[in-house]
Amino acid sequence: MYYKNITDRxxxxxxxxxxxxxxxxxxxxxxxxxxxxxxxxxxxxxxLVYSEKHEQPQWVSHIITTDIRYGAEGRSNDFRVDPFVSTGTATESDYFLKTLKTDGSYAYDGFGYDRGHLAPSADFRWSAQALSESYYYSNMSPMLADFNRDSWAKLEDLFRSYIYRNPETQLYIVTGPVLSDDLPKIPRAQNNVTIPKHFFKVALDLTNNRAIAFILPNSKNENPLESYPVNIAEVESITGIDFFHQLSDDIEAKLETLKDPKPFLSGSEQSDVIPDHPTKLPRNTYNTIMAKS
Structure with missing residues:
Protein backbone atom coordinates (compact mmCIF):
# COMPACT_ATOMS: atom_id res chain seq x y z
CA MET A 1 0.00 0.00 0.00
CA TYR A 2 1.21 3.49 -0.89
CA TYR A 3 1.40 6.13 1.85
CA LYS A 4 1.86 9.84 1.21
CA ASN A 5 4.04 10.18 4.29
CA ILE A 6 4.96 8.51 7.54
CA THR A 7 2.03 10.16 9.32
CA ASP A 8 -0.45 8.52 6.95
CA ARG A 9 1.19 5.17 7.53
CA LEU A 48 -23.91 -10.17 10.39
CA VAL A 49 -26.01 -13.12 9.38
CA TYR A 50 -27.78 -12.74 6.04
CA SER A 51 -31.22 -14.18 5.35
CA GLU A 52 -31.39 -15.50 1.80
CA LYS A 53 -35.12 -16.15 2.23
CA HIS A 54 -35.79 -12.48 2.93
CA GLU A 55 -32.85 -10.98 0.98
CA GLN A 56 -31.64 -8.81 3.85
CA PRO A 57 -29.71 -9.27 7.07
CA GLN A 58 -31.25 -11.23 9.90
CA TRP A 59 -29.16 -9.06 12.22
CA VAL A 60 -26.07 -6.85 12.17
CA SER A 61 -23.75 -6.44 15.15
CA HIS A 62 -21.40 -3.48 15.56
CA ILE A 63 -19.88 -1.23 18.22
CA ILE A 64 -20.14 2.53 18.67
CA THR A 65 -16.81 3.67 20.07
CA THR A 66 -15.59 6.98 21.39
CA ASP A 67 -13.75 7.51 18.10
CA ILE A 68 -16.98 8.83 16.55
CA ARG A 69 -16.35 12.06 18.47
CA TYR A 70 -13.39 12.80 16.22
CA GLY A 71 -14.42 11.16 12.95
CA ALA A 72 -14.82 13.28 9.84
CA GLU A 73 -15.56 10.75 7.09
CA GLY A 74 -18.68 11.58 5.08
CA ARG A 75 -21.27 9.38 3.41
CA SER A 76 -19.85 7.42 0.49
CA ASN A 77 -23.20 6.25 -0.98
CA ASP A 78 -21.22 3.38 -2.48
CA PHE A 79 -24.08 0.88 -2.26
CA ARG A 80 -22.91 -2.50 -3.53
CA VAL A 81 -23.32 -6.26 -3.28
CA ASP A 82 -21.51 -7.93 -0.39
CA PRO A 83 -18.96 -10.32 -1.96
CA PHE A 84 -18.69 -12.32 1.26
CA VAL A 85 -22.31 -13.54 1.18
CA SER A 86 -22.08 -16.81 -0.73
CA THR A 87 -25.72 -16.82 -1.82
CA GLY A 88 -25.60 -13.23 -3.08
CA THR A 89 -27.43 -10.22 -1.69
CA ALA A 90 -30.09 -7.78 -2.76
CA THR A 91 -29.04 -5.28 -5.42
CA GLU A 92 -29.81 -1.77 -6.62
CA SER A 93 -32.58 -3.10 -8.89
CA ASP A 94 -34.45 -4.35 -5.82
CA TYR A 95 -35.03 -0.75 -4.76
CA PHE A 96 -35.23 1.31 -7.97
CA LEU A 97 -34.60 1.36 -11.70
CA LYS A 98 -31.98 3.70 -13.14
CA THR A 99 -32.16 4.71 -16.81
CA LEU A 100 -29.49 6.67 -18.66
CA LYS A 101 -30.93 9.73 -20.42
CA THR A 102 -29.64 11.32 -23.63
CA ASP A 103 -28.04 14.19 -21.70
CA GLY A 104 -25.91 11.76 -19.71
CA SER A 105 -27.89 12.04 -16.48
CA TYR A 106 -30.05 9.30 -14.96
CA ALA A 107 -33.78 8.97 -14.48
CA TYR A 108 -34.78 7.13 -11.30
CA ASP A 109 -37.89 5.03 -10.81
CA GLY A 110 -38.13 4.17 -7.13
CA PHE A 111 -40.10 1.27 -5.67
CA GLY A 112 -41.15 3.20 -2.57
CA TYR A 113 -38.47 2.17 -0.07
CA ASP A 114 -35.17 3.54 1.18
CA ARG A 115 -32.14 1.32 1.42
CA GLY A 116 -32.12 1.56 5.19
CA HIS A 117 -28.85 0.99 7.04
CA LEU A 118 -29.00 -1.36 10.02
CA ALA A 119 -25.51 -0.43 11.20
CA PRO A 120 -25.55 3.29 10.30
CA SER A 121 -22.68 4.70 8.30
CA ALA A 122 -22.36 7.62 10.73
CA ASP A 123 -21.31 5.21 13.47
CA PHE A 124 -18.17 4.50 11.42
CA ARG A 125 -17.25 8.04 10.38
CA TRP A 126 -13.87 7.65 12.09
CA SER A 127 -12.83 4.92 9.60
CA ALA A 128 -13.13 5.18 5.82
CA GLN A 129 -12.78 1.40 5.56
CA ALA A 130 -15.56 0.60 8.02
CA LEU A 131 -17.82 3.32 6.67
CA SER A 132 -17.44 2.02 3.13
CA GLU A 133 -18.38 -1.51 4.17
CA SER A 134 -21.57 -0.22 5.80
CA TYR A 135 -22.90 0.33 2.26
CA TYR A 136 -23.00 -3.38 1.46
CA TYR A 137 -26.52 -4.54 0.66
CA SER A 138 -26.03 -7.11 3.41
CA ASN A 139 -26.49 -4.15 5.79
CA MET A 140 -29.70 -2.87 4.13
CA SER A 141 -33.39 -3.43 4.73
CA PRO A 142 -36.30 -1.72 2.95
CA MET A 143 -37.58 1.19 5.03
CA LEU A 144 -40.24 3.76 4.30
CA ALA A 145 -38.64 7.18 3.89
CA ASP A 146 -40.79 8.72 6.65
CA PHE A 147 -39.40 6.11 9.01
CA ASN A 148 -35.77 5.89 7.86
CA ARG A 149 -35.21 9.64 7.79
CA ASP A 150 -37.10 10.47 10.96
CA SER A 151 -37.64 8.16 13.93
CA TRP A 152 -35.02 5.60 12.84
CA ALA A 153 -32.44 8.34 12.31
CA LYS A 154 -33.29 9.77 15.74
CA LEU A 155 -32.77 6.39 17.35
CA GLU A 156 -29.38 6.07 15.67
CA ASP A 157 -28.46 9.55 16.87
CA LEU A 158 -29.63 8.76 20.41
CA PHE A 159 -26.95 6.10 20.78
CA ARG A 160 -24.22 8.23 19.21
CA SER A 161 -25.13 11.05 21.59
CA TYR A 162 -24.86 8.60 24.47
CA ILE A 163 -21.21 7.97 23.62
CA TYR A 164 -20.56 11.71 23.45
CA ARG A 165 -21.85 11.96 27.02
CA ASN A 166 -20.13 8.75 28.16
CA PRO A 167 -16.77 8.65 26.35
CA GLU A 168 -15.34 6.15 28.81
CA THR A 169 -17.41 3.33 27.35
CA GLN A 170 -18.55 1.76 24.10
CA LEU A 171 -21.95 0.46 23.02
CA TYR A 172 -22.53 -3.01 21.66
CA ILE A 173 -25.37 -2.70 19.15
CA VAL A 174 -27.36 -5.41 17.39
CA THR A 175 -29.94 -4.32 14.83
CA GLY A 176 -32.33 -6.16 12.59
CA PRO A 177 -35.74 -6.50 11.00
CA VAL A 178 -38.50 -8.52 12.65
CA LEU A 179 -38.90 -11.20 9.98
CA SER A 180 -41.64 -13.74 9.33
CA ASP A 181 -42.82 -15.79 6.37
CA ASP A 182 -46.14 -13.92 6.02
CA LEU A 183 -44.60 -10.52 5.30
CA PRO A 184 -45.07 -8.91 1.87
CA LYS A 185 -42.34 -8.53 -0.74
CA ILE A 186 -41.31 -5.48 -2.76
CA PRO A 187 -43.47 -6.12 -5.86
CA ARG A 188 -41.02 -4.87 -8.49
CA ALA A 189 -37.83 -6.09 -6.86
CA GLN A 190 -35.53 -8.32 -8.87
CA ASN A 191 -35.15 -10.58 -5.85
CA ASN A 192 -37.76 -11.52 -3.26
CA VAL A 193 -37.01 -8.74 -0.78
CA THR A 194 -39.24 -8.88 2.29
CA ILE A 195 -40.77 -5.67 3.64
CA PRO A 196 -40.46 -5.72 7.46
CA LYS A 197 -43.23 -4.19 9.54
CA HIS A 198 -40.92 -3.60 12.51
CA PHE A 199 -37.23 -3.14 13.27
CA PHE A 200 -35.34 -3.71 16.51
CA LYS A 201 -32.17 -2.29 17.97
CA VAL A 202 -30.59 -3.53 21.20
CA ALA A 203 -27.78 -1.76 23.03
CA LEU A 204 -25.41 -2.84 25.79
CA ASP A 205 -23.01 -0.74 27.86
CA LEU A 206 -20.91 -3.19 29.86
CA THR A 207 -18.86 -0.50 31.57
CA ASN A 208 -21.88 1.04 33.27
CA ASN A 209 -24.09 -2.08 33.35
CA ARG A 210 -26.79 -0.56 31.18
CA ALA A 211 -28.90 -2.06 28.44
CA ILE A 212 -31.98 -1.12 26.43
CA ALA A 213 -33.86 -2.21 23.34
CA PHE A 214 -36.31 -0.58 20.96
CA ILE A 215 -38.84 -2.01 18.53
CA LEU A 216 -40.16 0.54 16.05
CA PRO A 217 -42.81 0.16 13.33
CA ASN A 218 -41.66 0.70 9.76
CA SER A 219 -43.94 3.71 9.32
CA LYS A 220 -44.20 7.40 10.08
CA ASN A 221 -44.18 7.55 13.87
CA GLU A 222 -45.75 10.46 15.71
CA ASN A 223 -44.65 9.33 19.17
CA PRO A 224 -41.23 10.08 20.68
CA LEU A 225 -38.62 7.38 21.16
CA GLU A 226 -39.60 7.09 24.82
CA SER A 227 -42.74 5.33 23.58
CA TYR A 228 -40.88 2.35 22.13
CA PRO A 229 -38.39 0.95 24.67
CA VAL A 230 -38.53 -2.73 25.56
CA ASN A 231 -36.05 -4.97 27.29
CA ILE A 232 -33.72 -7.26 25.39
CA ALA A 233 -35.56 -10.35 26.63
CA GLU A 234 -38.71 -9.12 24.86
CA VAL A 235 -36.83 -8.78 21.57
CA GLU A 236 -35.46 -12.30 22.05
CA SER A 237 -38.99 -13.60 22.56
CA ILE A 238 -40.27 -11.90 19.39
CA THR A 239 -37.34 -12.70 17.10
CA GLY A 240 -35.96 -15.94 18.51
CA ILE A 241 -32.47 -14.38 18.56
CA ASP A 242 -30.32 -14.98 21.66
CA PHE A 243 -28.34 -11.78 22.30
CA PHE A 244 -25.17 -11.45 24.39
CA HIS A 245 -25.22 -15.16 25.26
CA GLN A 246 -21.48 -15.15 25.98
CA LEU A 247 -21.97 -13.10 29.14
CA SER A 248 -22.23 -14.98 32.42
CA ASP A 249 -25.80 -16.13 33.06
CA ASP A 250 -26.37 -13.82 36.04
CA ILE A 251 -25.10 -10.71 34.24
CA GLU A 252 -27.00 -11.58 31.07
CA ALA A 253 -30.23 -12.15 32.99
CA LYS A 254 -29.90 -8.85 34.84
CA LEU A 255 -29.02 -6.71 31.83
CA GLU A 256 -31.59 -8.24 29.50
CA THR A 257 -34.47 -7.28 31.79
CA LEU A 258 -33.55 -3.58 31.96
CA LYS A 259 -36.06 -1.32 30.22
CA ASP A 260 -35.57 2.23 31.52
CA PRO A 261 -34.56 4.50 28.60
CA LYS A 262 -33.61 7.47 30.78
CA PRO A 263 -29.88 6.64 31.08
CA PHE A 264 -29.68 6.73 27.28
CA LEU A 265 -31.52 10.02 26.88
CA SER A 266 -30.01 13.47 27.11
CA GLY A 267 -31.37 15.82 29.74
CA SER A 268 -33.66 17.57 27.27
CA GLU A 269 -35.18 14.24 26.18
CA GLN A 270 -35.90 12.83 29.63
CA SER A 271 -39.46 13.39 30.75
CA ASP A 272 -41.97 11.78 33.10
CA VAL A 273 -44.75 12.69 30.68
CA ILE A 274 -44.64 11.44 27.09
CA PRO A 275 -45.47 14.33 24.73
CA ASP A 276 -47.96 13.92 21.91
CA HIS A 277 -45.34 14.60 19.23
CA PRO A 278 -41.60 13.94 19.02
CA THR A 279 -39.29 16.75 19.99
CA LYS A 280 -36.69 18.03 17.57
CA LEU A 281 -33.17 16.77 17.84
CA PRO A 282 -30.87 18.88 20.02
CA ARG A 283 -29.08 21.58 18.12
CA ASN A 284 -25.81 20.59 16.45
CA THR A 285 -26.27 16.85 17.02
CA TYR A 286 -25.38 14.58 14.12
CA ASN A 287 -28.15 12.64 12.42
CA THR A 288 -29.09 11.15 9.08
CA ILE A 289 -32.60 12.56 8.74
CA MET A 290 -31.70 14.76 5.79
CA ALA A 291 -29.57 12.11 4.10
CA LYS A 292 -30.95 10.45 1.00
CA SER A 293 -30.70 6.71 1.55
Missing amino acids: IQFEIEELKLDQIRSDISKVGLPRLDTTDQLIQHKAMS
Whole structure:
Protein backbone atom coordinates (compact mmCIF):
# COMPACT_ATOMS: atom_id res chain seq x y z
CA MET A 1 0.00 0.00 0.00
CA TYR A 2 1.21 3.49 -0.89
CA TYR A 3 1.40 6.13 1.85
CA LYS A 4 1.86 9.84 1.21
CA ASN A 5 4.04 10.18 4.29
CA ILE A 6 4.96 8.51 7.54
CA THR A 7 2.03 10.16 9.32
CA ASP A 8 -0.45 8.52 6.95
CA ARG A 9 1.19 5.17 7.53
CA ILE A 10 1.02 5.52 11.30
CA GLN A 11 -2.62 6.61 11.17
CA PHE A 12 -3.49 3.64 8.97
CA GLU A 13 -1.76 1.21 11.32
CA ILE A 14 -3.55 2.72 14.34
CA GLU A 15 -6.87 2.40 12.55
CA GLU A 16 -6.12 -1.23 11.73
CA LEU A 17 -5.39 -1.95 15.40
CA LYS A 18 -8.68 -0.33 16.42
CA LEU A 19 -10.59 -2.34 13.82
CA ASP A 20 -8.93 -5.56 15.01
CA GLN A 21 -9.99 -4.76 18.58
CA ILE A 22 -13.57 -4.04 17.52
CA ARG A 23 -13.79 -7.30 15.62
CA SER A 24 -12.44 -9.15 18.66
CA ASP A 25 -14.91 -7.43 21.01
CA ILE A 26 -17.83 -8.23 18.71
CA SER A 27 -16.77 -11.89 18.64
CA LYS A 28 -16.42 -12.06 22.43
CA VAL A 29 -19.57 -10.14 23.39
CA GLY A 30 -21.59 -8.73 20.52
CA LEU A 31 -22.46 -11.82 18.47
CA PRO A 32 -25.90 -13.38 18.97
CA ARG A 33 -26.00 -17.16 19.23
CA LEU A 34 -25.58 -18.73 15.80
CA ASP A 35 -27.82 -21.46 14.41
CA THR A 36 -26.14 -24.40 12.70
CA THR A 37 -27.20 -23.10 9.27
CA ASP A 38 -26.08 -19.50 9.83
CA GLN A 39 -23.22 -18.13 7.74
CA LEU A 40 -21.40 -15.56 9.84
CA ILE A 41 -20.09 -12.64 7.78
CA GLN A 42 -17.35 -10.65 9.54
CA HIS A 43 -16.32 -7.29 8.15
CA LYS A 44 -13.82 -4.88 9.65
CA ALA A 45 -16.26 -3.26 12.08
CA MET A 46 -19.53 -5.17 11.78
CA SER A 47 -20.64 -8.79 11.71
CA LEU A 48 -23.91 -10.17 10.39
CA VAL A 49 -26.01 -13.12 9.38
CA TYR A 50 -27.78 -12.74 6.04
CA SER A 51 -31.22 -14.18 5.35
CA GLU A 52 -31.39 -15.50 1.80
CA LYS A 53 -35.12 -16.15 2.23
CA HIS A 54 -35.79 -12.48 2.93
CA GLU A 55 -32.85 -10.98 0.98
CA GLN A 56 -31.64 -8.81 3.85
CA PRO A 57 -29.71 -9.27 7.07
CA GLN A 58 -31.25 -11.23 9.90
CA TRP A 59 -29.16 -9.06 12.22
CA VAL A 60 -26.07 -6.85 12.17
CA SER A 61 -23.75 -6.44 15.15
CA HIS A 62 -21.40 -3.48 15.56
CA ILE A 63 -19.88 -1.23 18.22
CA ILE A 64 -20.14 2.53 18.67
CA THR A 65 -16.81 3.67 20.07
CA THR A 66 -15.59 6.98 21.39
CA ASP A 67 -13.75 7.51 18.10
CA ILE A 68 -16.98 8.83 16.55
CA ARG A 69 -16.35 12.06 18.47
CA TYR A 70 -13.39 12.80 16.22
CA GLY A 71 -14.42 11.16 12.95
CA ALA A 72 -14.82 13.28 9.84
CA GLU A 73 -15.56 10.75 7.09
CA GLY A 74 -18.68 11.58 5.08
CA ARG A 75 -21.27 9.38 3.41
CA SER A 76 -19.85 7.42 0.49
CA ASN A 77 -23.20 6.25 -0.98
CA ASP A 78 -21.22 3.38 -2.48
CA PHE A 79 -24.08 0.88 -2.26
CA ARG A 80 -22.91 -2.50 -3.53
CA VAL A 81 -23.32 -6.26 -3.28
CA ASP A 82 -21.51 -7.93 -0.39
CA PRO A 83 -18.96 -10.32 -1.96
CA PHE A 84 -18.69 -12.32 1.26
CA VAL A 85 -22.31 -13.54 1.18
CA SER A 86 -22.08 -16.81 -0.73
CA THR A 87 -25.72 -16.82 -1.82
CA GLY A 88 -25.60 -13.23 -3.08
CA THR A 89 -27.43 -10.22 -1.69
CA ALA A 90 -30.09 -7.78 -2.76
CA THR A 91 -29.04 -5.28 -5.42
CA GLU A 92 -29.81 -1.77 -6.62
CA SER A 93 -32.58 -3.10 -8.89
CA ASP A 94 -34.45 -4.35 -5.82
CA TYR A 95 -35.03 -0.75 -4.76
CA PHE A 96 -35.23 1.31 -7.97
CA LEU A 97 -34.60 1.36 -11.70
CA LYS A 98 -31.98 3.70 -13.14
CA THR A 99 -32.16 4.71 -16.81
CA LEU A 100 -29.49 6.67 -18.66
CA LYS A 101 -30.93 9.73 -20.42
CA THR A 102 -29.64 11.32 -23.63
CA ASP A 103 -28.04 14.19 -21.70
CA GLY A 104 -25.91 11.76 -19.71
CA SER A 105 -27.89 12.04 -16.48
CA TYR A 106 -30.05 9.30 -14.96
CA ALA A 107 -33.78 8.97 -14.48
CA TYR A 108 -34.78 7.13 -11.30
CA ASP A 109 -37.89 5.03 -10.81
CA GLY A 110 -38.13 4.17 -7.13
CA PHE A 111 -40.10 1.27 -5.67
CA GLY A 112 -41.15 3.20 -2.57
CA TYR A 113 -38.47 2.17 -0.07
CA ASP A 114 -35.17 3.54 1.18
CA ARG A 115 -32.14 1.32 1.42
CA GLY A 116 -32.12 1.56 5.19
CA HIS A 117 -28.85 0.99 7.04
CA LEU A 118 -29.00 -1.36 10.02
CA ALA A 119 -25.51 -0.43 11.20
CA PRO A 120 -25.55 3.29 10.30
CA SER A 121 -22.68 4.70 8.30
CA ALA A 122 -22.36 7.62 10.73
CA ASP A 123 -21.31 5.21 13.47
CA PHE A 124 -18.17 4.50 11.42
CA ARG A 125 -17.25 8.04 10.38
CA TRP A 126 -13.87 7.65 12.09
CA SER A 127 -12.83 4.92 9.60
CA ALA A 128 -13.13 5.18 5.82
CA GLN A 129 -12.78 1.40 5.56
CA ALA A 130 -15.56 0.60 8.02
CA LEU A 131 -17.82 3.32 6.67
CA SER A 132 -17.44 2.02 3.13
CA GLU A 133 -18.38 -1.51 4.17
CA SER A 134 -21.57 -0.22 5.80
CA TYR A 135 -22.90 0.33 2.26
CA TYR A 136 -23.00 -3.38 1.46
CA TYR A 137 -26.52 -4.54 0.66
CA SER A 138 -26.03 -7.11 3.41
CA ASN A 139 -26.49 -4.15 5.79
CA MET A 140 -29.70 -2.87 4.13
CA SER A 141 -33.39 -3.43 4.73
CA PRO A 142 -36.30 -1.72 2.95
CA MET A 143 -37.58 1.19 5.03
CA LEU A 144 -40.24 3.76 4.30
CA ALA A 145 -38.64 7.18 3.89
CA ASP A 146 -40.79 8.72 6.65
CA PHE A 147 -39.40 6.11 9.01
CA ASN A 148 -35.77 5.89 7.86
CA ARG A 149 -35.21 9.64 7.79
CA ASP A 150 -37.10 10.47 10.96
CA SER A 151 -37.64 8.16 13.93
CA TRP A 152 -35.02 5.60 12.84
CA ALA A 153 -32.44 8.34 12.31
CA LYS A 154 -33.29 9.77 15.74
CA LEU A 155 -32.77 6.39 17.35
CA GLU A 156 -29.38 6.07 15.67
CA ASP A 157 -28.46 9.55 16.87
CA LEU A 158 -29.63 8.76 20.41
CA PHE A 159 -26.95 6.10 20.78
CA ARG A 160 -24.22 8.23 19.21
CA SER A 161 -25.13 11.05 21.59
CA TYR A 162 -24.86 8.60 24.47
CA ILE A 163 -21.21 7.97 23.62
CA TYR A 164 -20.56 11.71 23.45
CA ARG A 165 -21.85 11.96 27.02
CA ASN A 166 -20.13 8.75 28.16
CA PRO A 167 -16.77 8.65 26.35
CA GLU A 168 -15.34 6.15 28.81
CA THR A 169 -17.41 3.33 27.35
CA GLN A 170 -18.55 1.76 24.10
CA LEU A 171 -21.95 0.46 23.02
CA TYR A 172 -22.53 -3.01 21.66
CA ILE A 173 -25.37 -2.70 19.15
CA VAL A 174 -27.36 -5.41 17.39
CA THR A 175 -29.94 -4.32 14.83
CA GLY A 176 -32.33 -6.16 12.59
CA PRO A 177 -35.74 -6.50 11.00
CA VAL A 178 -38.50 -8.52 12.65
CA LEU A 179 -38.90 -11.20 9.98
CA SER A 180 -41.64 -13.74 9.33
CA ASP A 181 -42.82 -15.79 6.37
CA ASP A 182 -46.14 -13.92 6.02
CA LEU A 183 -44.60 -10.52 5.30
CA PRO A 184 -45.07 -8.91 1.87
CA LYS A 185 -42.34 -8.53 -0.74
CA ILE A 186 -41.31 -5.48 -2.76
CA PRO A 187 -43.47 -6.12 -5.86
CA ARG A 188 -41.02 -4.87 -8.49
CA ALA A 189 -37.83 -6.09 -6.86
CA GLN A 190 -35.53 -8.32 -8.87
CA ASN A 191 -35.15 -10.58 -5.85
CA ASN A 192 -37.76 -11.52 -3.26
CA VAL A 193 -37.01 -8.74 -0.78
CA THR A 194 -39.24 -8.88 2.29
CA ILE A 195 -40.77 -5.67 3.64
CA PRO A 196 -40.46 -5.72 7.46
CA LYS A 197 -43.23 -4.19 9.54
CA HIS A 198 -40.92 -3.60 12.51
CA PHE A 199 -37.23 -3.14 13.27
CA PHE A 200 -35.34 -3.71 16.51
CA LYS A 201 -32.17 -2.29 17.97
CA VAL A 202 -30.59 -3.53 21.20
CA ALA A 203 -27.78 -1.76 23.03
CA LEU A 204 -25.41 -2.84 25.79
CA ASP A 205 -23.01 -0.74 27.86
CA LEU A 206 -20.91 -3.19 29.86
CA THR A 207 -18.86 -0.50 31.57
CA ASN A 208 -21.88 1.04 33.27
CA ASN A 209 -24.09 -2.08 33.35
CA ARG A 210 -26.79 -0.56 31.18
CA ALA A 211 -28.90 -2.06 28.44
CA ILE A 212 -31.98 -1.12 26.43
CA ALA A 213 -33.86 -2.21 23.34
CA PHE A 214 -36.31 -0.58 20.96
CA ILE A 215 -38.84 -2.01 18.53
CA LEU A 216 -40.16 0.54 16.05
CA PRO A 217 -42.81 0.16 13.33
CA ASN A 218 -41.66 0.70 9.76
CA SER A 219 -43.94 3.71 9.32
CA LYS A 220 -44.20 7.40 10.08
CA ASN A 221 -44.18 7.55 13.87
CA GLU A 222 -45.75 10.46 15.71
CA ASN A 223 -44.65 9.33 19.17
CA PRO A 224 -41.23 10.08 20.68
CA LEU A 225 -38.62 7.38 21.16
CA GLU A 226 -39.60 7.09 24.82
CA SER A 227 -42.74 5.33 23.58
CA TYR A 228 -40.88 2.35 22.13
CA PRO A 229 -38.39 0.95 24.67
CA VAL A 230 -38.53 -2.73 25.56
CA ASN A 231 -36.05 -4.97 27.29
CA ILE A 232 -33.72 -7.26 25.39
CA ALA A 233 -35.56 -10.35 26.63
CA GLU A 234 -38.71 -9.12 24.86
CA VAL A 235 -36.83 -8.78 21.57
CA GLU A 236 -35.46 -12.30 22.05
CA SER A 237 -38.99 -13.60 22.56
CA ILE A 238 -40.27 -11.90 19.39
CA THR A 239 -37.34 -12.70 17.10
CA GLY A 240 -35.96 -15.94 18.51
CA ILE A 241 -32.47 -14.38 18.56
CA ASP A 242 -30.32 -14.98 21.66
CA PHE A 243 -28.34 -11.78 22.30
CA PHE A 244 -25.17 -11.45 24.39
CA HIS A 245 -25.22 -15.16 25.26
CA GLN A 246 -21.48 -15.15 25.98
CA LEU A 247 -21.97 -13.10 29.14
CA SER A 248 -22.23 -14.98 32.42
CA ASP A 249 -25.80 -16.13 33.06
CA ASP A 250 -26.37 -13.82 36.04
CA ILE A 251 -25.10 -10.71 34.24
CA GLU A 252 -27.00 -11.58 31.07
CA ALA A 253 -30.23 -12.15 32.99
CA LYS A 254 -29.90 -8.85 34.84
CA LEU A 255 -29.02 -6.71 31.83
CA GLU A 256 -31.59 -8.24 29.50
CA THR A 257 -34.47 -7.28 31.79
CA LEU A 258 -33.55 -3.58 31.96
CA LYS A 259 -36.06 -1.32 30.22
CA ASP A 260 -35.57 2.23 31.52
CA PRO A 261 -34.56 4.50 28.60
CA LYS A 262 -33.61 7.47 30.78
CA PRO A 263 -29.88 6.64 31.08
CA PHE A 264 -29.68 6.73 27.28
CA LEU A 265 -31.52 10.02 26.88
CA SER A 266 -30.01 13.47 27.11
CA GLY A 267 -31.37 15.82 29.74
CA SER A 268 -33.66 17.57 27.27
CA GLU A 269 -35.18 14.24 26.18
CA GLN A 270 -35.90 12.83 29.63
CA SER A 271 -39.46 13.39 30.75
CA ASP A 272 -41.97 11.78 33.10
CA VAL A 273 -44.75 12.69 30.68
CA ILE A 274 -44.64 11.44 27.09
CA PRO A 275 -45.47 14.33 24.73
CA ASP A 276 -47.96 13.92 21.91
CA HIS A 277 -45.34 14.60 19.23
CA PRO A 278 -41.60 13.94 19.02
CA THR A 279 -39.29 16.75 19.99
CA LYS A 280 -36.69 18.03 17.57
CA LEU A 281 -33.17 16.77 17.84
CA PRO A 282 -30.87 18.88 20.02
CA ARG A 283 -29.08 21.58 18.12
CA ASN A 284 -25.81 20.59 16.45
CA THR A 285 -26.27 16.85 17.02
CA TYR A 286 -25.38 14.58 14.12
CA ASN A 287 -28.15 12.64 12.42
CA THR A 288 -29.09 11.15 9.08
CA ILE A 289 -32.60 12.56 8.74
CA MET A 290 -31.70 14.76 5.79
CA ALA A 291 -29.57 12.11 4.10
CA LYS A 292 -30.95 10.45 1.00
CA SER A 293 -30.70 6.71 1.55
